[in-house]
Amino acid sequence: MNPSSDLVNRLWRECAVLRKDGVTYMQYVTELTYLLFLKMCSEQKDESRIPESYRWEAIRTAGETEVLTRYKQLLIDLGDGTKIADRSIVAIFNNASTVIRTPANLRKLIAAIDDLHWFTAERDAFGDAYEGLLQKMAEETKRGAGQYFTPRVLINMIVGLMKPRAGEIIQDPAAGTGGFLIAADQYMRDQTDDYHDLLDSPRKITFQLKQAIRGLENVSDTFRLLLMNLHLHRIDPDYLDLNDTLSPTGQQAAFKNANLILTNPPFGPAGSPPTRDDLTVTDRVSSYQLPFVEHVIRALALGGRAAVIVPDNVLFDDGRGRLLRQMLMERCDLHTILRLPTGIFYAQGVKTNVLFFTRSQEEAPTEAATQAVWIYDLRTGAPAYGKTNPIGDKDFADFVQAFGDDPLGRSARTDQGETGRFRRFTREDLAARNDNLDITWLKAESADPDDGLTDPDDIAAAIETHLVFALEEVRGLVEELEREAPLAALEEVEA
Template identity: 50%
Template sequence: MATTQDIVQKLWNLCNVLRDDGITYHQYVTELTYLLFLKMVKETDKEIQIPEGYRWDDLKEKDGVEQLDFYRIMLVRLGSEGSDRVQAIFANATTTLRQPKNLQKLVQSINDIDWYSAREEGLGNLYEGLLEKNANEKKSGAGQYFTPRVLIQTMVNLVQPKAGELIQDPAAGTGGFLLVADKYIKDQTDDLFDLSEAQQNFQRQKAFSGVELVPDTHKLALMNMALHDIEGPIVSGDTLSPTGSRLGKVDVILTNPPFGTKKGGGKPSRDDFTFPTSNKQLAFLQHIYRALKPGGRAAVVLPDNVLFEDNTGQDIREDLMDKCNLHTILRLPTGIFYAHGVKTNVLFFSRGKTDKGNTKKVWVYDLRTNMPSFGKRTPLTREHFKEFEDAFGDDPTGKSKRSDQREDGRFRCFSRKEIKARGDNLDISWLQDESNGNGEALPKPDVLAAEILDQLRIAMEEIEELSEMLGNGNEL
């Protein structure tokens, strides 16, 4: 019996066939999304979603130029007919395949998969495996959309989403956070069988929501959610536009916003932010803590610059610590994302019942200093997070009894007064790198280059904002 891993490898090997057709890895995964969806709805007896005459068998029975021509027509028809989910997946769909033999090879190979084994292990797991393979392939550039699943699992375990809660990812990517949260809830409810029929319908149709900016990635997310039997709305759009302000209040937010500045260097186009900024992470952070209901919980991946950036950055951190209890910061190791030089953290916070003075102290866990640089040779595993999860405790709002490990330990507590004295700078480190007894060792060249570029980017943003102020006739 073939395992999911075997099937994923077989599908991934097919991309080698398409190199002569000039197809990139990301285009290949998008192409596979269309074909796999057609085959999977057939395997799960859900072809009623697809108009007659444009189903898997209709494509499979053709060959050569006729098959490729039919496939092109098929993609257009499915973008305007069938269920809402089908139309969303195939919206503006086109094929990058140019040679009929390559389409025939893909169709035949997908048809020959051991679908009995795939169904037994879960079709969603098969597709997740394919997305992970794509993210781990540097040439694809897809790692920016794919947060390591072991990190997502830790974040979900600590935030503890519950059945009946509204759960959102405003930068959904391929849907990883929402899917892990869904599995966590299903594990707590005997695969939803402990819930009433109305509660089960809520979990499938309304509990999970998200927004994804990149159209191709949005299609991957829709496919991923469909294969896990989740129908919640995943919107194609920009959370930093009025789309984000219409999302409504939620109980839980789990997310990893995109790195960098707003496309084109401008500020977010939504008008409900107190502190306008072109820094996407700072803008997303505002969305997140403002979108939480009182008592709502969030875990969000953010780069170091969010913790120390002056001016607007400081204003937003102060606002965050007023409106929310920012109880825990996890300093992540380097090398776990596509951009290896980027240093990142996870911020855990809960929205207060009032908007003032909610953060009394912040606990910082340093999982970066004296840790390996992770990558293919040193993979990140669940075991690497065990000590942090133990130190965090069982309370999802950070109220478990904790122990300050002082200067030699990884977990330390800082009062709000101490942080205020630092200018609300949350980029806090205290451990010395053991590779150099005189202090922290010089970062690796790629890390150093990334830090320099990050500082230059921040400086350019401030210059642009200053120029904009002067252009509008404002005095300094």
């Protein structure tokens, strides 16, 4: 059996211990993060950074009456930067608290983890196991889960096409639990003999290990999972921040001039408008995804490339959405759009696409960088994907072949015509459509891919998702009307 799969299943079964106390899957995985970190330090013989009374053995052998009290104090103290010098430990335990109510339940969880002996397997196997727990959590919490967990098969496909190279700055401005950053790091390790090819240059190896990987995540609990996931995959970057990309933090030098940006920004209404002064096109929109796309455009170095997952409305929204698409095609070569099937994210009903684009080599291009856009429709006629029918590598094989080997989208390609899935549309074609990129040509047997859903939870999640996006569309329309009304009144007065 795959060691990581075995670990995932064994750890996940222990969730039943806490579910009876009303603990959510997210809370369970977060709780595991604290305990697994202590266990891992013990297995690695690397506990010098942790006070002796809070080390794994001390917690494991604590008496029934004191184990929960000591554990609660441990969570407080290890997150206190005045008591703990190691910043990674403080970040993982920052504002930590436990949802365990009884010493008996804590004892059961500690015993279950202690019995795993998971370090008899390779370290990477446990890193994969932790990521497997995050996937399990996403599967069990469909509503909104796709906002923080992108399926690994999709990530690996995108990373394989974008071909990250050692020495490049790789950024994810909506890092979630770190899937894109981990996959990019692994791809580069595979290309450089686990970075041994860089050992002849201390500067190169230092840059690769500490500065190449950069990310922002705005949700504190997700950031905690991100830190743990990266730590288990041997990634400890200097430029990883708990902050909002749409705040002034996203303008900092550390998050500019990226050679490659890979991201799945959050979908849905934002809590508040962006507070950055450089997002001039999307500064007052009501959704996250539009300003995130503008961030990517502005954060790319000249000649840099990106792959961004976006919902359908980014392709067709009028007003600021259309202005953003025009900006994108002026400054970047938007060479490929992949229309993804529904059901591959755990939030059912979300219709998404991958935008592949390359920043122009000129700061202010004299002509539009995009001359033509290739669109691959993997959605029409696709089976109903979901928990019982997950998408796999084979489902992306034809698209990967059609995309070609060039990460800039310049490989020789063939327009497959009205009966094929891959077609080319010139800039003139798009202008005639008012720059609406929501283009379909294949005929679907079903009017809606959601028609194939059978699981009641999947159906309910799909309905909820559609309502959220419909509300967002209404809000966007109201905002457009409110902006246009004063201008129309002013023009009438001037007339």
